[in-house]
Amino acid sequence: MSGSADLVTPALLLSLGLFAIGVVGVFLRRNVITVFMCVELMLNAVNLAFVAFSRWRGTLDGQVLVFFVLTVAAAEAAVGLAIIIAAQRNKDTLDLDAFNLLKW
Amino acid sequence: MLPNYVPILILGAVALGFSVFTLVLSHLLGRPRPTAAKSEVYECGMPPIGTARERFPIKFYLVCMIFILFDVDAAFFYPWALVFRELGVFGFVEMLVFVGLLGSGFVYAWKVGALDW
Amino acid sequence: MTPVQQELLIATGKVLVFVGVFLGLFSGMTYVERRLLAFMQFRLGPNRVGPFGLLQPVADGIKLFFKEEVMPEGANKWAFMAAPALAIVTAFLAIAVVPYGPTVHLFNRDIPLQIADLDVGVLFLFAISSLGVYGIVMAGWAANNKYTLLGGLRSSAQMFSYELSLGMSWVGAIILAGSFRISDIVASQAGWFIPNWNFFRQAPGFLVYLVAATAEVNRTPFDLPEAETELVAGFHTEYSSMRFALLQMAEYVNMMTVAAVGTSLFFGGWLAPVPGLQHVFGRDIGLLWFLLKMGAGLFFFIWLRGTVPRFRYDQLMNFGWKVLLPLATLNILGTAAWIAFSK
Amino acid sequence: MTLDAILFYVFAAAALGSALVVVGQRHPTYSAFALIVTLCSLSAVFGLLGSPFIAVLQVVVYAGAIMVLFLFVLMLLRVTREERPAGGGWALKATAIGLGAVLAAQVGSVLATVARGPGAPGFNASTVSVARLLFSPAYLYVFEATSILILAALVGAVALAKRDL
Incomplete structure (x- = not known):
C-alpha cells in the first residue's frame, strides 16, 4: 500500500459527495430513522476526510480522531435510537413532522 | 510485490462466485413449481396467523445497545494490548481507569435489570 | 509472465485450494459428525451409500441440488436469496488470516500456507465475525415467518453477546x-508446549474463547437459534434446496474457522508441541500438526453435541453477560498486571 | 493507474451509489441494508488510503455493531414504507436540494483551499504506530473522557429503555 498514486483529492471529493448526499437526505426524508442514517452517512464522510488529510499530511492524528468519532457515533446511535423508541411509543409514528414539541 | 489485501479480495470473489454458481445451478436443476399450499408460510401445518412483521421484545434492542457500547470498549482494548509492553504500568493504570468507569456503567445496567432475561 | 502476474496466479491458486479444502472438510465433517453422534448414541448412522456410508455426503449434495426451491409467500425475495450468499462469503473470508503451516517451497518460490498475513490479523477476524450476524438476521427477517424471525433474532442477540467475549478472549x-498478526501469535508460543502455549499461559482466556466460540457458531449446547423443539428450525425453517445447504455450509465453515483460530491462538498453531518433533526426516510437518490440533477441536465440538443438553435462552444470555464478559475483562486486566509488574 | 487507484474508484463508486440508495429509498429497512454496503465500501477506501486499522475498525464498530442496532430498531418498530411523498411539494424538494448544494459547495470550497498536493509518499499507517499515538500522553485525557462519554450513553440509554422493561 505505498502511496504512489495520489488518492487524496479524489478521497476528499468522495467525502464531499457523501456529505452532500447525507445533507439532502436529512432534508428530504421523513422517517426519523432514515434521517438518523443520513447523519451517520455525514459522520462517515467526515471520517473519510480525516483519513484523507492524515494521508496527505503523513501524520496519524487524523486516524486517532476517527477512533474517537467512532466512539461518539456509537454513543449517539445508542442514545438516539433509545429516544426514537421512547418517542415512537408516545406518538405511534416515526414521521419527523409529528415530533414538533419539546415536551409531550 | 502484490499488496497483501489482494488475496482477500480474490477470496471474497471466489466465495461469492461459488455461492452464486451454486444457487443458480440448484435453481436450474430444481425447477420450482410453486403451489399455493407449498409457498404458504410454515407454521406447523396450521394456517398462518397474521404476518411475521411483528414487534418483538425491547430486551433484544436493549442488549444490542449495551453491546455497541462495550464493542467500542473492546475496540479500545485491541490497540492498547498491541503496545502494552511499551506502556507498562502507565498503560495499565490508564486502562484501569477506563475500565473502572465503564464497569460502573455495567454494574448500573446489571442492578437496573437491563441484563436480566 | 511478469512477477505481479505470477503472484496473482499463485494467490488465486492458493485461494482456490483453500476453498476447495474447506469444502471437502465440510462434506467430510457432515459424514463424520453423523457417524460419531450415532456411535455415541448406540446407533449406526448413515452406512448405506458406498462403503461404510462414505459416499453419503455426495448423495446429500446431489439430492440438495435437485430439490425444489420454495419461496414463501410474502417473503422479501432479494433479501431471502442474498442471505445464504452473505453467510457463506463472510464465513469464507474468515479463513484468510489463519496460518495453516510453515512456508512451503513450491515452483521455486516460498509460499506461506496462509492466504493473507494482514497487519490487523486478529482484528480482521473480529470484524468478519461481527458481519456474520447479517446473514442470519436477513435470513430470519426475509422469510416472513414467525419462527424464522424469532430464530434470527435470538441467534443475532446470542451472536453479538458472545462475540464481545470472543473478541476480548484474544486480547491476552x-x-x-x-x-495482531496471527503468525506472530503462533511464533510467540514456540518451544515446549508447557508452559509456552497460550492454553497454559492464558487459561481463563481459553475458557472464555471455548464457550464464546461454541456460542458464536451456534453449536450445542448453544444452538438455541435452531432449537427444533420450540422454533422448528430457527432462521432456516423456510429454506430448502441449495439455499439451505449454503446456510448449513456457512455454519460448518465457521466451526472449522473457530477450531483453526483456537489452534493458532491457544495451541501453538502449526508448531509441534515438543521442539524436536517439528521436523521428521528433515521435512517440516507443521501442516500435520495443525490438522491434528484442528481435528481434535472439531471432534470436541461433536463430542459436546453428543453430551450436553441445550441451554435455556435466559440462561444463555445471563451467562454471556454476567459471567463470560466480566471473566474476559478480568483476564485481560490480570494478564496486563502480570506483564506490567513482573518486569 | 495503479491497482490501488482502480480499486479506490470502484469502491468509491459503490459507496456513492449505495449512499444514493440510502437517501432515495422509501423503505427504511432497505436504506439500512444500503448503508451497510456504503460503510463496507468506505472501509475498503480507508484501507486503500493506507489506514488498515481504521478500515477494520469501521467494520467492527459501524457495520458490525451500529447497523445491527439500526436493523433491530427497524424490526422492533415494525417500520413500513414512508407513505407520503418525500419532503412535500416540489418547491420544498428543490429548496432542500438547493440548500444541500449550497452546504456542499461551502464544504467543497473549504476543502479546495486546503487540500493540495499529493499524499505523503509511502504513507502506510501501521497499527502499532496508530496505537502508540492513541495511548500517548497527548490523548490521555481524550481517551479517559471517552469512557465517561460511553458511561453517560450507557446510563442514558438504559434509563430511557428501562420503563418498558
Missing part, C-alpha cells in the same frame, strides 16, 4: 505476543 494473547 495479543498482549503476550505484542502483535
Whole structure:
C-alpha cells in the first residue's frame, strides 16, 4: 500500500459527495430513522476526510480522531435510537413532522 | 510485490462466485413449481396467523445497545494490548481507569435489570 | 509472465485450494459428525451409500441440488436469496488470516500456507465475525415467518453477546505476543508446549474463547437459534434446496474457522508441541500438526453435541453477560498486571 | 493507474451509489441494508488510503455493531414504507436540494483551499504506530473522557429503555 498514486483529492471529493448526499437526505426524508442514517452517512464522510488529510499530511492524528468519532457515533446511535423508541411509543409514528414539541 | 489485501479480495470473489454458481445451478436443476399450499408460510401445518412483521421484545434492542457500547470498549482494548509492553504500568493504570468507569456503567445496567432475561 | 502476474496466479491458486479444502472438510465433517453422534448414541448412522456410508455426503449434495426451491409467500425475495450468499462469503473470508503451516517451497518460490498475513490479523477476524450476524438476521427477517424471525433474532442477540467475549478472549494473547498478526501469535508460543502455549499461559482466556466460540457458531449446547423443539428450525425453517445447504455450509465453515483460530491462538498453531518433533526426516510437518490440533477441536465440538443438553435462552444470555464478559475483562486486566509488574 | 487507484474508484463508486440508495429509498429497512454496503465500501477506501486499522475498525464498530442496532430498531418498530411523498411539494424538494448544494459547495470550497498536493509518499499507517499515538500522553485525557462519554450513553440509554422493561 505505498502511496504512489495520489488518492487524496479524489478521497476528499468522495467525502464531499457523501456529505452532500447525507445533507439532502436529512432534508428530504421523513422517517426519523432514515434521517438518523443520513447523519451517520455525514459522520462517515467526515471520517473519510480525516483519513484523507492524515494521508496527505503523513501524520496519524487524523486516524486517532476517527477512533474517537467512532466512539461518539456509537454513543449517539445508542442514545438516539433509545429516544426514537421512547418517542415512537408516545406518538405511534416515526414521521419527523409529528415530533414538533419539546415536551409531550 | 502484490499488496497483501489482494488475496482477500480474490477470496471474497471466489466465495461469492461459488455461492452464486451454486444457487443458480440448484435453481436450474430444481425447477420450482410453486403451489399455493407449498409457498404458504410454515407454521406447523396450521394456517398462518397474521404476518411475521411483528414487534418483538425491547430486551433484544436493549442488549444490542449495551453491546455497541462495550464493542467500542473492546475496540479500545485491541490497540492498547498491541503496545502494552511499551506502556507498562502507565498503560495499565490508564486502562484501569477506563475500565473502572465503564464497569460502573455495567454494574448500573446489571442492578437496573437491563441484563436480566 | 511478469512477477505481479505470477503472484496473482499463485494467490488465486492458493485461494482456490483453500476453498476447495474447506469444502471437502465440510462434506467430510457432515459424514463424520453423523457417524460419531450415532456411535455415541448406540446407533449406526448413515452406512448405506458406498462403503461404510462414505459416499453419503455426495448423495446429500446431489439430492440438495435437485430439490425444489420454495419461496414463501410474502417473503422479501432479494433479501431471502442474498442471505445464504452473505453467510457463506463472510464465513469464507474468515479463513484468510489463519496460518495453516510453515512456508512451503513450491515452483521455486516460498509460499506461506496462509492466504493473507494482514497487519490487523486478529482484528480482521473480529470484524468478519461481527458481519456474520447479517446473514442470519436477513435470513430470519426475509422469510416472513414467525419462527424464522424469532430464530434470527435470538441467534443475532446470542451472536453479538458472545462475540464481545470472543473478541476480548484474544486480547491476552495479543498482549503476550505484542502483535495482531496471527503468525506472530503462533511464533510467540514456540518451544515446549508447557508452559509456552497460550492454553497454559492464558487459561481463563481459553475458557472464555471455548464457550464464546461454541456460542458464536451456534453449536450445542448453544444452538438455541435452531432449537427444533420450540422454533422448528430457527432462521432456516423456510429454506430448502441449495439455499439451505449454503446456510448449513456457512455454519460448518465457521466451526472449522473457530477450531483453526483456537489452534493458532491457544495451541501453538502449526508448531509441534515438543521442539524436536517439528521436523521428521528433515521435512517440516507443521501442516500435520495443525490438522491434528484442528481435528481434535472439531471432534470436541461433536463430542459436546453428543453430551450436553441445550441451554435455556435466559440462561444463555445471563451467562454471556454476567459471567463470560466480566471473566474476559478480568483476564485481560490480570494478564496486563502480570506483564506490567513482573518486569 | 495503479491497482490501488482502480480499486479506490470502484469502491468509491459503490459507496456513492449505495449512499444514493440510502437517501432515495422509501423503505427504511432497505436504506439500512444500503448503508451497510456504503460503510463496507468506505472501509475498503480507508484501507486503500493506507489506514488498515481504521478500515477494520469501521467494520467492527459501524457495520458490525451500529447497523445491527439500526436493523433491530427497524424490526422492533415494525417500520413500513414512508407513505407520503418525500419532503412535500416540489418547491420544498428543490429548496432542500438547493440548500444541500449550497452546504456542499461551502464544504467543497473549504476543502479546495486546503487540500493540495499529493499524499505523503509511502504513507502506510501501521497499527502499532496508530496505537502508540492513541495511548500517548497527548490523548490521555481524550481517551479517559471517552469512557465517561460511553458511561453517560450507557446510563442514558438504559434509563430511557428501562420503563418498558
